[in-house]
Amino acid sequence: MNDPAKPVQGASAEAIEHHYGTGNEYFKLWLDETMTYSCAMWDPLDPEQTLDAAQLCKIDYHIEQARAKNAARVLDVGCGWGSVLSRLIRQFNCKSAVGLTLSKSQAEWIVRTNSDPRISVKLQSWNDHDAPDGSYDSIISIGAFEHFAKLGLTSDEKVQIYREFFRKCQKWLHSRGWMSLQTVAYGNSLPKDFDPFIAKQIFPETDTPRLKEIAEGAERLFEVVQLRNDRDDYRRTLRAWFSRLKSxxxxxxxxxxxxxxxxxxxxxxxxxxxxxVGGLDLYRITLRKIDNPKGK
Ligand SMILES: C[S@@+](CC[C@H](N)C(=O)[O-])C[C@H]1O[C@@H](n2cnc3c(N)ncnc32)[C@H](O)[C@@H]1O
Structure with missing residues (x-):
C-alpha cells in the first residue's frame, strides 16, 4: 500500500484499485488464459494467431530481453495477475520471482493460484520497495510505467519520478544487469487530444510518458540497447479484448x-x-545497467 510518509506522485493504490479491482472474474471473461493485461506481441504475417499465443510471445520476449532465463532472482514491477512470474519459474527455470502490484485483488489472486514458494508478491509500490543493492539479476516491467506519474505534472516533474524509478532499478540490479520495459507513450498527440473520459473514469491519476522523458529518466543509469515501437500490436490487442468482451x-x-x-x-x-492513428505509441525498451554512472 502507499506509504503515508511519501507523497504519491503516480496513481495511488485507490486509483489503481478503481480499475483493476473491478473484479478478477470480470477480467477473466475477456483477457487471455494467463490474465495478461498489456499489449501482446503479434505476428503480422499470421492473422489467425490467438490472443493467448500473442501474450505468451510478448512475455517470452521480455524474459529473453531481460536475460532472465535460469536467473536466481527476477523482479516484475507491476506484475498484474502474475503471468510473467509463473512463466519465469515454470518455463525459464528461475529460482525466485518477486512481483510488485498496487492492486489487492491481483495480489490475492496470485497467492491463491500460485502455491509455489519461488513466487512472491508484494502489495507495494516500486517507490516503497526496499531491496539490497544487487538483489536482482533482471527486472521486467510491462504496462505499469504509465501509472508512475499523475496527470497535471510538468514534464520536469515527470522526469524526476522516472529518474527515481530508474535509479532504484539501477541499484537493485547486479553489475551490468538487464531490464526490459514496456510502456504506452504519447506519440503524435497532446494531452488535450484525449477524451477526458479515459483520465476521469478509466485510469484516474495516470498520465503516460513521452519518449524523451523516459530517455532523460534513464540517461547515465542505463544504456538503451534496443527500442521498438509496436503500436499496431496494441491496436490488435485492444480489438481482440473488445471482441472477447462482446462475445x-x-x-x-x-x-x-x-x-x-x-x-x-x-x-x-x-x-x-x-x-x-499514432496518437499513442507502444515502446519495448531493452536497457542495461551502467555500473558507474557519471554525475547525478
Ligand atoms: C496494466 S497492468 C499490467 C500488469 C502486468 N504487467 C501484465 O502485463 O499483465 C499494470 C500493473 O501495474 C501495477 N502498478 C501501477 N503502479 C504501480 C506502482 N507504483 N508500483 C508497483 N506496481 C504498480 C498495477 O498494480 C498493475 O499490476
Whole structure:
C-alpha cells in the first residue's frame, strides 16, 4: 500500500484499485488464459494467431530481453495477475520471482493460484520497495510505467519520478544487469487530444510518458540497447479484448452491470483508435545497467 510518509506522485493504490479491482472474474471473461493485461506481441504475417499465443510471445520476449532465463532472482514491477512470474519459474527455470502490484485483488489472486514458494508478491509500490543493492539479476516491467506519474505534472516533474524509478532499478540490479520495459507513450498527440473520459473514469491519476522523458529518466543509469515501437500490436490487442468482451457481454453485464461494461467498450474502442492513428505509441525498451554512472 502507499506509504503515508511519501507523497504519491503516480496513481495511488485507490486509483489503481478503481480499475483493476473491478473484479478478477470480470477480467477473466475477456483477457487471455494467463490474465495478461498489456499489449501482446503479434505476428503480422499470421492473422489467425490467438490472443493467448500473442501474450505468451510478448512475455517470452521480455524474459529473453531481460536475460532472465535460469536467473536466481527476477523482479516484475507491476506484475498484474502474475503471468510473467509463473512463466519465469515454470518455463525459464528461475529460482525466485518477486512481483510488485498496487492492486489487492491481483495480489490475492496470485497467492491463491500460485502455491509455489519461488513466487512472491508484494502489495507495494516500486517507490516503497526496499531491496539490497544487487538483489536482482533482471527486472521486467510491462504496462505499469504509465501509472508512475499523475496527470497535471510538468514534464520536469515527470522526469524526476522516472529518474527515481530508474535509479532504484539501477541499484537493485547486479553489475551490468538487464531490464526490459514496456510502456504506452504519447506519440503524435497532446494531452488535450484525449477524451477526458479515459483520465476521469478509466485510469484516474495516470498520465503516460513521452519518449524523451523516459530517455532523460534513464540517461547515465542505463544504456538503451534496443527500442521498438509496436503500436499496431496494441491496436490488435485492444480489438481482440473488445471482441472477447462482446462475445461474453451477457456474462460481463451480470458481473459488472451494463453501465460499467459500456464504459469498458468505449475505452477499448477509443484506445484502439489512438494506437491506429499514432496518437499513442507502444515502446519495448531493452536497457542495461551502467555500473558507474557519471554525475547525478
Ligand atoms: C496494466 S497492468 C499490467 C500488469 C502486468 N504487467 C501484465 O502485463 O499483465 C499494470 C500493473 O501495474 C501495477 N502498478 C501501477 N503502479 C504501480 C506502482 N507504483 N508500483 C508497483 N506496481 C504498480 C498495477 O498494480 C498493475 O499490476
Amino acid at each position: 461474453r457481454r451477457a456474462d460481463a453485464i451480470s458481473i459488472q452491470g451494463e453501465e460499467e461494461v459500456k464504459k469498458f467498450e468505449q475505452y477499448l474502442r477509443l484506445m484502439a483508435y489512438m494506437f491506429e
